Amino acid sequence: MQNYCKQLFLLFTSFLLLSNLLFSQTKKAVQIDSLMKQFSQSGTFNGNVLVSKDNKIIYNASFGFTDATKTKRLTGEDRFNIGSITKEFSAAAILQLQEQGKLKTEDHVSKYIPELPKWANDVTVKDLLQYTSGIPDVNWKKIKNDKDLFDGLLLVDSLEFKPGTDYGYNNNNIFLRHFIVERLTGIPFNQYAEKFIFKPCHMTSSMMTPFENEQNMAKGFNIDLVPDKADLPITGGTYLTTTDLLKWTKCLHSNKIMTEISLFELGQQFNLPETQSSMGEAKFKNKKLVEHIHDGRAGNYEALLVSDLDEKLTIILLGNNYHGKLFEISDAIKVIMNNKK
Helix, strand or coil, X not given: CHHHHHHHHHHXXXXXXXXXXXXXXXXXXXXXXXXXXXXXXXXXXXXEEEEEECCEEEEEEEECEXXXXXXXXXXXXXXXXXHHHHHHHHHHHHHHHHHCCCCCCCCEHHHCCCCCCHXXXXXXXXXXXXXXXXXXXXXXXXXXXXXXXXXXXXXCCCCCCCCCCCCCCCHHHHHHHHHHHHHHHCCCHHHHHHHHHHCXXXXXXXXXXXXXXXXXXXXXXXXXXXXXXXXCCCCXXXXXXXXXXXXXXXXHHCCCCCCHHHHHHHCCCCCCCCCCECXXXXXXXXXXXXXXXXXXXXXXXXXXXEEECCCCEEEEEEECCCCCCHHHHHHHHHHHHHCCC
């Protein structure tokens, strides 16, 4: 009888704790909704927002319209271009191939693409991951497809600085990652991402350019309701939903697609102020990831991922009408989530 009463007391206590937690999360969701409505009504946010706490989605909502016509409202099924956050996928692919023994990040790029000019003998794969290659940026005026990108690299006759001595964030580093993955696997990079990143992470709504299906696609437009130009048929631009981006963070942070050692290497940045790793801003404690922040922009698309692993809090904001307020919104959401009341 005494054991039964004890079990009953523990069960009742657990029920009260769970009820308090659910009430607190519901209250915070209401506060976040009020906040987001303010940003939406002021015209400074058009997009989707997701907040996850303790591995549960507590808020997931859409505000505004799918395109410049403002005839169709956004839903949680709509995909957004995530801009620079997509660079995590090419870096992850490189680390996956290193785990398989197919490359080393200390190898020179010329080992995998020998027809590149002599500067490729000095640039390492690590330089591509940390944006320390010295390779000039893409000349977008002359680029129409992947072949143009590669031909442009063949015409680069000199680097902007000695590899490994300075930082220069640009897209040629990312495209070279794509080309290396393609050389080693024999398949286009977007197919590699689909098979070895999206599928294992159950990212069923994610698509990487070039693609044909544009269903459930949010289209970028500016404050004057002018739509963005169509994407060039270049490999790498990723469109996904807020829930798929959450799946990616869980997959990456839990070492499902790479080891903890590889994740640590993925998050390393060059030792200068105002630099980024391939994960954006990644903070580690005893080589364990504790914070992951990455933002992206492509035309009028804007994206922000903020994940605090200690607090088990992830905030995702995806927009298609650029206003540059995502960090401000994220900070306001964090204030709500950190309020113990």
